[in-house]
Amino acid sequence: MQAMNKKSKDFLYELLNTPSPTGFEHWIQRVVRKHMKDCADSIETDLHGNVIVGINTKAKRRVMLAGHCDQIGFMVKHITKDGYVYLAPLGGIDTGVLFGSHVTIHAEKGKVEGIIGRKPIHAQSAEERDRPKAEMDKIWVDIGAKNEKEALKKIEIGDPVTFKLGVTELGNDLIVSPGLDDRVGLFVAMEALRLCAGSKLNVGLYAVSTVQEEVGLRGARTAAYSIDPEVGIAIDVTHAHDNPGHDANKATPCKLQAGPCITRGPHTNPVLGKALVAAAKKAKIAWQPSPSSGMLGNDANAIQVSRGGVAAASIGIPNRYMHTQVEVCSLKDIEDAARLLATFVKSIGPKTDFRPL
Numbered sequence: 001m002q003a004m005n006k007k008s009k010d011f012l013y014e015l016l017n018t019p020s021p022t023g024f025e026h027w028i029q030r031v032v033r034k035h036m037k038d039c040a041d042s043i044e045t046d047l048h049g050n051v052i053v054g055i056n057t058k059a060k061r062r063v064m065l066a067g068h069c070d071q072i073g074f075m076v077k078h079i080t081k082d083g084y085v086y087l088a089p090l091g092g093i094d095t096g097v098l099f100g101s102h103v104t105i106h107a108e109k110g111k112v113e114g115i116i117g118r119k120p121i122h123a124q125s126a127e128e129r130d131r132p133k134a135e136m137d138k139i140w141v142d143i144g145a146k147n148e149k150e151a152l153k154k155i156e157i158g159d160p161v162t163f164k165l166g167v168t169e170l171g172n173d174l175i176v177s178p179g180l181d182d183r184v185g186l187f188v189a190m191e192a193l194r195l196c197a198g199s200k201l202n203v204g205l206y207a208v209s210t211v212q213e214e215v216g217l218r219g220a221r222t223a224a225y226s227i228d229p230e231v232g233i234a235i236d237v238t239h240a241h242d243n244p245g246h247d248a249n250k251a252t253p254c255k256l257q258a259g260p261c262i263t264r265g266p267h268t269n270p271v272l273g274k275a276l277v278a279a280a281k282k283a284k285i286a287w288q289p290s291p292s293s294g295m296l297g298n299d300a301n302a303i304q305v306s307r308g309g310v311a312a313a314s315i316g317i318p319n320r321y322m323h324t325q326v327e328v329c330s331l332k333d334i335e336d337a338a339r340l341l342a343t344f345v346k347s348i349g350p351k352t353d354f355r356p357l
């Protein structure tokens with residue numbers, strides 16, 4: 001298996017080591033702008049905070065690739081007299097995985113490290129021992145402060161908080177990191193544009209690092225309105241079922257290292273869906289079907305109904321343990337998704353028609 005391009009891998013790892021809790025995405029957007037400046041015809045940051053990278057921008061027909069840069073996280077909502085910090089959630093937090101976690105408070109004065117405490121098992125009641133989850137208002141962060149006054153010298157109410165960032169490499173090309181949802185989608189969108197740069201395209205290509213997906217697909221909605229694309233593809237993580245936590249008999253198979261997933265259903269333009277499958281076959285990339293009878297919970301949902309309607313689809317990167325601090329993805333799946341999308345964009349001809357006929 002060929003290793004990922006070093007510069008591209010460095011970019012992916014930089015994304016994973018940069019905080020971007022929902023509503024506080026400016027840190028990661030600076031990384032995106034810096035990395036993409038050498039291959040872009042245009043780079044814009046809109047008032048919402050989306051970063052829109054374009055090539056062949058004079059073309060009348062437009063394709064939008066969207067990967068959201070925001071990650072689930074928290075905000076500081078209260079500091080006790082003893083200096084303990086209480087949090088409010090940003091996005092869908094599973095409180096069952098929080099106890100014992102390392103977190104980082106991203107304060108104006110700099111990063112403040114902390115840990116989420118837990119009553120020792122020796123002091124827990126039988127009910128507490130049997131309860132896997134806790135209410136958010138029962139969870140506290142210990143930053144080592146002596147009291148509220150000392151804590152307030154370092155942090156403020158409203159400061160964003162993330163799981164402690166970092167990348168761990170497992171065997172067989174797998175990586176672990178909080179926030180793979182959806183730094184991998186953001187990376188794929190930008191990498192696909194890079195792979196198309198310098199090629200003769202029949203469309204303008206716009207790769208968008210969208211904001212606030214975790215709280216209602218907000219960035220994709222405004223970006224799609226501004227770009228007004230003919231085709232819009234969201235790249236996001238999707239649930240891998242190749243672990244003991246899933247009942248494989250009740251779900252469509254989805255495995256790490258088996259290729260990116262291509263959606264099918266009412267949220268996917270049928271012509272576009274077939275074109276993505278054809279691109280995978282042309283590039284000799286393994287892919288997995290991802291049928292859904294309902295609407296997708298990612299940026300494709302917002303893009304599809306923008307203005308007069310968009311030919312929409314979604315590419316899913318298999319992900320184990322989504323919305324935890326130990327999400328797992330395959331580097332090969334990530335790289336193959338970018339190659340698939342680049343192959344698709346290059347295949348669009350002057351007479352390609354995405355209207356379902």
